[in-house]
């Protein structure tokens with residue numbers, strides 16, 4: 001089908017909930033995508049941080065194919081090896097203790113919120129269920145995670161939302177202290193606010209939050225849905241901050257392109273969710289965990305993680321080196337970068353870059369967000385940089 005035929009049928013049959021670009025994608029390889037009309041793009045989006053090993057990755061495809069022939073799905077009433085293997089790798093690589101598998105980022109955050117509330121209920125009884133999150137955060141689109149998201153624009157239409165969230169300012173420990181009270185059970189944050197604009201939290205602030213949690217027996221919940229699985233140059237971003245979260249949520253990159261999420265708990269709270277307290281039909285299903293194991297076998301290699309840091313630094317230095325007054329800053333870590341531009345120039349810049357064959361994202365009000373496949377080659381980066389330089393330096 002041509003783009004126009006597809007679009008016509010999409011408009012007829014698909015709910016119009018996304019502001020989609022005028023591109024219909026057909027296939028990909030490495031960090032390159034082709035649309036239905038054969039136009040080629042360098043992809044700096046990886047399906048919003050999902051396809052961390054690029055497109056048409058043989059290792060992931062083989063793992064899925066082999067496992068699909070063997071056993072695609074069984075219920076969580078039975079034990080399966082791929083699921084145990086994924087959990088073991090996540091724990092041994094991080095020092096965390098136990099994993100619960102889900103299917104998406106929002107669902108992982110739901111699990112993390114449930115775990116924090118039950119931890120507090122088991123120890124202190126009712127009335128200590130409030131979770132402090134940060135303004136400008138993003139935690140998902142369910143009725144609970146929308147309310148956990150510290151942005152007023154997400155608290156619309158779907159009333160009543162789940163109660164029990166308070167908000168504080170990022171990088172302002174006094175604001176966090178003011179939001180904590182006798183009803184608080186946890187503090188939840190992204191270490192780099194992704195959707196909010198690619199804004200890394202200050203290390204001092206993160207350590208102060210950790211100390212506040214320890215002083216008050218609050219669980220420290222870290223949302224690594226976007227920052228996890230090698231994206232920032234370590235398997236998880238919390239490892240670079242040098243903190244010990246009680247619970248970490250993840251999704252996106254874990255499956256390299258298949259839907260999977262997980263909640264990982266430290267030994268402080270790894271038995272809180274016992275039999276019958278939490279479940280999901282597809283969580284940890286063998287075929288999906290086979291893909292996760294293929295991803296983790298690559299992403300946990302020290303030389304792979306080093307290459308992510310180096311590629312991120314390369315992109316940052318080259319973009320700042322354009323010397324364009326349209327580029328105000330480049331922020332972020334590893335291959336999670338935000339090019340800061342004038343808010344009112346951003347839409348036009350993005351359109352020009354995309355028209356010239358490079359796919360990019362936006363975040364917050366003034367960032368052009370880059371989340372390329374972690375496996376992107378230097379040739380692919382150079383091609384994308386040449387396009388961006390032309391647009392920024394016009």
Ligand code: PLP
Pocket residue numbers: 104105106107109138139140141190194195223224225226251252
């Ligand atoms: N948390 C963070 C930090 C995210 O970036 C996202 C998605 O962008 C989510 C949660 C929600 O994940 P999902 O869309 O898989 O539900």
